[in-house]
Amino acid sequence: MKLKNKTFIITGATSGMGKATALLFAREGANLILSGRDIDRGESLVHEIQEMAEEVHFIPGDVGEIDVNRRLVANSISSYGQLDGLVCHAGELGLGSITDLDIDTWHRIFRTNVDAVFYLLKAALPELLKRERASVVINASIAAFKSFPNHPAYCASKAALVALARQAAVDYGPGVRVNSICPGPVDTPLIHASAVAFPDPAKAVTAAGENTLMQRLGTPEDVAKLALFLTSDDASWITGSCYVIDGGILAKG
Numbered sequence: 001m002k003l004k005n006k007t008f009i010i011t012g013a014t015s016g017m018g019k020a021t022a023l024l025f026a027r028e029g030a031n032l033i034l035s036g037r038d039i040d041r042g043e044s045l046v047h048e049i050q051e052m053a054e055e056v057h058f059i060p061g062d063v064g065e066i067d068v069n070r071r072l073v074a075n076s077i078s079s080y081g082q083l084d085g086l087v088c089h090a091g092e093l094g095l096g097s098i099t100d101l102d103i104d105t106w107h108r109i110f111r112t113n114v115d116a117v118f119y120l121l122k123a124a125l126p127e128l129l130k131r132e133r134a135s136v137v138i139n140a141s142i143a144a145f146k147s148f149p150n151h152p153a154y155c156a157s158k159a160a161l162v163a164l165a166r167q168a169a170v171d172y173g174p175g176v177r178v179n180s181i182c183p184g185p186v187d188t189p190l191i192h193a194s195a196v197a198f199p200d201p202a203k204a205v206t207a208a209g210e211n212t213l214m215q216r217l218g219t220p221e222d223v224a225k226l227a228l229f230l231t232s233d234d235a236s237w238i239t240g241s242c243y244v245i246d247g248g249i250l251a252k253g
Helices: 016-027 039-050 066-080 101-130 152-172 191-196 201-210 220-231
Strands: 007-011 031-036 056-060 085-088 135-138 174-181 242-245
Touching: 007 016, 007 056, 007 066, 007 101, 016 031, 016 039, 016 085, 016 220, 031 039, 031 066, 039 056, 056 066, 066 101, 085 101, 085 220, 101 135, 101 152, 135 152, 152 174, 152 242, 174 220, 191 201, 201 220
Parallel strands: 007 031, 007 085, 031 056, 085 135, 135 174, 174 242
Antiparallel strands: none
């Protein structure tokens, strides 16, 4: 087991890539503090993980609120006495061109996608620095490098996450490794919500998979495996990096 006796906070854990990461980390022996807004889905995930006889706690709440992040860190210490890593999956979309997007939506997207990660880092880093091999993975997106119609807040926020991860790696290495991952089209609820920006949403989702070099959508499990690698000791010399996992769509151009 790659994560035995290690404790991780995973945000956005109730669906998609966050849920897949929680399940994989549980199978690899991690103690888990999970966060999400949907209490019912969170409790269902906890029951699923407990069937593996693994330790897990679910803390519901909006990670855009700094106190929720403080509770996540405090719970990891009170429950397990340590914190070894973070996987920040929580994210929000927000659609509309710059001229159409209202100011409140712009701020909400940055609050969820960027501020929440900053808040969690700020709360967690003092504890992470107490561990010998702590690691952080921040889920950004190929939207950090590739524009999509009517996605200005999403694309800008994801680019900010790549920069934030690099800065954190510089400031807190070698004690804490920090990397970002940039998924392409992955079969999650978010890609179907994103497709609404296109004239034919269903066709847009299908085309997104077909347009990759692998000719399929990614799965949440594909991304979870990358997060596992980066948080494990197998990646002990990797920090400040951005890993694209997109089926080759950026290479295709």
